Amino acid sequence: MDLYDSAGTVPFVPNVLPQAFMELGYASEIVKLATEELYQQNEALIETRHLVEVERQRYQDLFEFAPDGYLVTDPQGLIREANYAAATLLNIQKQYLVGKPIINFVTLEERQRFRRFLTELSQYDQATELVVRFQKYKGDFFDAASTVGVDRDRQGKPIALRWLVRDITERKFTELASQNNNYDFSQNRPLHKYPKGEIIPLNPLAIWYVHQGLVKLTTLCEAGEEVLVGLAGAGMVFGSHLTSLQIYQATALSDVESVSIHVAEIEADPTLSQSLLGKISHRLKQSESFLVISGRQRIQDRLYNLLQLLKQEIGQPVAEGTRLSVRLTHKDLASACGTTRVTITRLMNKLQQQGTISFDSKKHLIMKDDI
Numbered sequence: 001m002d003l004y005d006s007a008g009t010v011p012f013v014p015n016v017l018p019q020a021f022m023e024l025g026y027a028s029e030i031v032k033l034a035t036e037e038l039y040q041q042n043e044a045l046i047e048t049r050h051l052v053e054v055e056r057q058r059y060q061d062l063f064e065f066a067p068d069g070y071l072v073t074d075p076q077g078l079i080r081e082a083n084y085a086a087a088t089l090l091n092i093q094k095q096y097l098v099g100k101p102i103i104n105f106v107t108l109e110e111r112q113r114f115r116r117f118l119t120e121l122s123q124y125d126q127a128t129e130l131v132v133r134f135q136k137y138k139g140d141f142f143d144a145a146s147t148v149g150v151d152r153d154r155q156g157k158p159i160a161l162r163w164l165v166r167d168i169t170e171r172k173f174t175e176l177a178s179q180n181n182n183y184d185f186s187q188n189r190p191l192h193k194y195p196k197g198e199i200i201p202l203n204p205l206a207i208w209y210v211h212q213g214l215v216k217l218t219t220l221c222e223a224g225e226e227v228l229v230g231l232a233g234a235g236m237v238f239g240s241h242l243t244s245l246q247i248y249q250a251t252a253l254s255d256v257e258s259v260s261i262h263v264a265e266i267e268a269d270p271t272l273s274q275s276l277l278g279k280i281s282h283r284l285k286q287s288e289s290f291l292v293i294s295g296r297q298r299i300q301d302r303l304y305n306l307l308q309l310l311k312q313e314i315g316q317p318v319a320e321g322t323r324l325s326v327r328l329t330h331k332d333l334a335s336a337c338g339t340t341r342v343t344i345t346r347l348m349n350k351l352q353q354q355g356t357i358s359f360d361s362k363k364h365l366i367m368k369d370d371i
Contacts, residue, residue: 069165075150075158077102077118089144089167091136102163107133107141121150122158131168142169183275185209189259200250206260207239207276208232213256214314214326218335220247228336230286233314233325237279253326286313294338302337303347307357311367320358321368328365 069086073079079097087094090105106114110133117130127149134144145168151160191211194200200208200215208215210232217230217238229245231253232238240248241263266273289309296302315322334344351357358366 069163071097071102071163071165073102073161073163075118075122075161077161080160086165089136089142089165090134091139105134105137107135109133121148121161124150134165142167144168183271185261185275186211186259189261192258192260194252194256194258196252196254196256198252200252200256200258202240202248202250203260204240205264206262207237207241207266208250208258208260209237209276209279210234211257211259213258214253215256215258216251216253216332218249218251219245226335227338228332229290230283231310231313232283235279237276237283242280242283253328290336293336299337299339299343300347302339303333303344306333306336307367310365315367318360318366320366322366323360324365324367327363 067085069089070081070083071079071086072081079100079102082094082097084094087097090097103111103114103118114130114132117132121128127147130146130148132144132146133141135141145166147164149162150158151162153159186209194213202208212234214234215232215238216228217232218226219229221227230238232250238250261272261276266276286309293302293305293309296305310324310328311322314325316325317323330341330344330348333348334341337344348357352359356368360366
């Protein structure tokens with residue numbers, strides 16, 4: 001600039017040229033430094049952009065491949081984004097979820113409550129929990145626990161909702177089963193006691209619940225011989241109401257304590273009927289197992305399957321293997337296998353010689369782990 005100002009007032013002299021080159025050199029250095037600085041800033045911006053893109057992709061992958069269902073909706077519940085888990089949970093492809101109201105997947109009876117929840121969400125600053133029943137696209141219902149967070153703009157106005165959705169159907173079944181297991185069947189009901197060997201009377205309009213002990217359930221075949229059709233231990237139920245057999249007898253294999261529950265009471269009390277459902281199912285499954293045993297052609301197979309069933313139903317772990325909690329006679333085993341006591345005695349002696357079974361001091365059967 002000094003060179004330009006002096007050029008119009010001072011006569012041209014040869015010394016001006018070197019000064020001009022010097023100032024041009026300074027200017028060139030300044031431009032070079034500015035260019036290098038801009039280049040470095042540009043490189044830093046590119047690196048920052050790359051890191052931001054990597055981070056964004058990482059969070060996108062976490063969103064897409066998370067084990068739980070994730071949804072992003074607008075404040076009215078219109079789906080904007082969905083991950084693979086959410087699509088699988090709702091049984092619909094991901095691209096068909098976007099643009100649909102989330103309430104479309106809520107069961108009809110729950111929709112009014114769900115709309116009210118959406119309306120109230122704007123008042124919450126923290127993530128909110130909601131348990132609601134969803135219905136899969138062209139599929140079954142399932143209970144879901146949803147954690148919902150609200151995204152807001154600078155003015156605090158809701159702009160998006162973030163949904164974490166988990167299927168808790170199995171957990172609810174587990175909780176219900178736990179509640180059923182804790183149900184006190186003896187509450188407000190008299191406790192009946194029967195000594196070992198006594199026949200327990202059966203009422204076609206009532207079900208017995210075994211509080212303690214073991215009950216043998218039998219019928220009679222055409223030849224008049226007793227046939228073992230079931231065993232009811234502590235926590236199990238039995239009764240003529242649960243069978244269509246004309247001849248059905250219950251005998252205490254040990255000292256038994258039980259309570260009688262009238263069928264009318266079960267029908268009138270949903271909690272009681274729900275608590276008994278699993279126990280009745282167990283009773284029926286055990287009966288099927290006895291039927292399968294009697295259908296085996298070889299007697300030794302019947303005995304082997306019977307010992308496996310007894311091990312499962314009334315077995316107690318001991319150092320030598322599994323010990324049956326009550327003593328069963330060879331006649332009891334023979335009646336379950338549909339054979340004679342002599343045959344069972346011969347097979348049991350053979351198993352004992354092989355070391356597969358043994359007996360304790362009270363003559364209780366002990367089975368090795370390989371049975």
